[in-house]
Amino acid sequence: MSARNAARGRGELRGVFIFALLAAFALLSLIVVIIGARSYRMINATADEAYVSRTGLSYLAGKVRAADEAGMLGVSTENGMDVLKLGGEYGGERYNTYIYCDGEQVREYFARADLAFSPDYGEAIFSATQMQLTLENSLLTISLTEESGESHAVSLYLQAAKEGGA
Numbered sequence: 001m002s003a004r005n006a007a008r009g010r011g012e013l014r015g016v017f018i019f020a021l022l023a024a025f026a027l028l029s030l031i032v033v034i035i036g037a038r039s040y041r042m043i044n045a046t047a048d049e050a051y052v053s054r055t056g057l058s059y060l061a062g063k064v065r066a067a068d069e070a071g072m073l074g075v076s077t078e079n080g081m082d083v084l085k086l087g088g089e090y091g092g093e094r095y096n097t098y099i100y101c102d103g104e105q106v107r108e109y110f111a112r113a114d115l116a117f118s119p120d121y122g123e124a125i126f127s128a129t130q131m132q133l134t135l136e137n138s139l140l141t142i143s144l145t146e147e148s149g150e151s152h153a154v155s156l157y158l159q160a161a162k163e164g165g166a
Contacts, residue, residue, distance in 0.1 A: 056106065056126045057154045060084070060099065060142050067097070068159050075135045078117050082133040084142070087113065098122070101131035106144070 067073050067086035074085040084099040094113040099106065100122065107122030130145040143153040 056128065056144060057142065057152055059125065060106075061154050061156055063097065063099065064140060064142075064156050064158075073140075073158065075133045075140070079119060081119065082131055083117065084133055085117075099125075099131075101128055101144075103129060106131055 063086055064073065064084070067088060069087075072087035074087075076083050076085060078098075078100070081100045081102065086097040086099070088095055088097070096111060096113050096117075098109040098111075098117050100109075100119060101107070102119060102122070104127065105124040106126055106128045107119070108125050109118065109122040111117075111121070127147060128144045129147055130143075132141075132143040134141045134143075138158045139155055140158055141153055141155045143151055145151045
């Protein structure tokens with residue numbers, strides 16, 4: 001009988017060991033999932049914060065480079081806002097793209113050149129609380145301020161300045 005009791009005791013010990021092993025595996029799996037979810041949230045928050053600095057400024061830089069011809073680019077102040085005016089000819093007619101910040105969004109307004117600028121018609125591009133534009137000689141600097149207060153800037157050398165003006 002003692003051999004039978006010893007075998008039963010070993011069987012119970014194996015059961016307890018297997019249960020403890022499965023419980024440890026489940027606990028470690030839960031910890032990995034929690035750490036992964038926390039990392040995912042942090043990565044998403046960082047990507048959202050970097051949206052203005054990367055995507056927004058890249059978009060604006062691309063628009064400026066596309067309009068970098070003599071007489072097609074200008075910076076002005078309209079209704080208390082810095083406005084980037086980019087010209088282009090389409091179908092033999094001149095059109096302007098106005099890019100400005102209304103305090104919440106950077107907006108873009110596309111219209112025929114003979115129509116006056118109106119901030120009411122602009123389409124939202126991305127969020128920003130402020131956009132500052134400076135054009136000195138052939139260097140255009142675009143500074144954007146995010147909702148968090150963080151500022152980002154890009155400076156572009158304009159080739160059109162060599163051709164007789166920006």
